[in-house]
Amino acid sequence: MREPVKTVIDGKEIAFFKNENDGVPVVYVNMYAEAGAPLLEQCEKLGCRPFHLVSITKLRWDEELSPWAHKPVVSQSDHFTGEAARYARLMGEQIIPVIEDKMESPVYRIIAGYSMGGLFALYAPYVTEMFSAAVSASGSVWYPEFLTYVRSHDFLKKPDAIYLSLGDQESRTGNPYLRQTENCMKELYSFYQSRGIDSVFELNPGNHYKDAVYRLARGITWILR
Helix, strand or coil: CCCCEEEEECCEEEEEECCCCCCCCEEEEECCCCCHHHHHHHHHHCCCCCCEEEEEECCCHHHHHCCCEECCCCCCCCCEECCHHHHHHHHHHHHHHHHCCCCCCCCCEEEEEECHHHHHHHHHHHCCCCCCEEEEECCCCCCCCHHHHHHHCCCCCCCCEEEEEEECCCCCCCCCCHHHHHHHHHHHHHHHHHCCCEEEEEEECCCCCCCHHHHHHHHHHHHCC
16 A cells, blocks of 8 residues: 655645556545545555545534535534635645646546535535546535525536435434435436536445445545546
8 A cells, every 4th residue: 555645734634645657637535534545445446547645634624614604503513614615725725736746737636525525525616626526425415505506606617527425324314404415415416417517326325424435435436437
């Protein structure tokens, strides 16, 4: 397994797993905890095509991945301050240039994430032109007004492909927002298809906390198929 090159930018810990091949896509994954090595291992097991992996952790999770401010939804400890557009600019202006300094241009970039990271992956194409495809594994698409936003805004850069997945138990909850997650995913899938975007929606067994790395790996493998 390749060893990552690690750096810190604006408090974010970044692990860059460089592939031995030049000119391959770069997958940027916002992660709650560092899991780059097991993610690469799972991708290899699934027969994924070669790619560079950039794992970003130590994010202010609720704050920097939420598209706009909102009161708590999942628990009283939620802190949704709506800083996703600012974080997208940070990626474009600081993180991506550092990682890709010695790479061939143009670089094909994919944005990926799980949970709030998956929400950010779907929001990013509306506020940055840096990414060409998106992977949202168990993305927090229940986020208030997100569907309305998607329907009423244009992409800054229309993605070539979008991967969506969800656990089949995730919407079985008393929370009125979380209960709509599967319906929201299905509506997003239909919307992306209507826009001519190569997309897929997969329903996996289990709840939100089951097989996160595997679900991300499936998405990356599908995008790079």
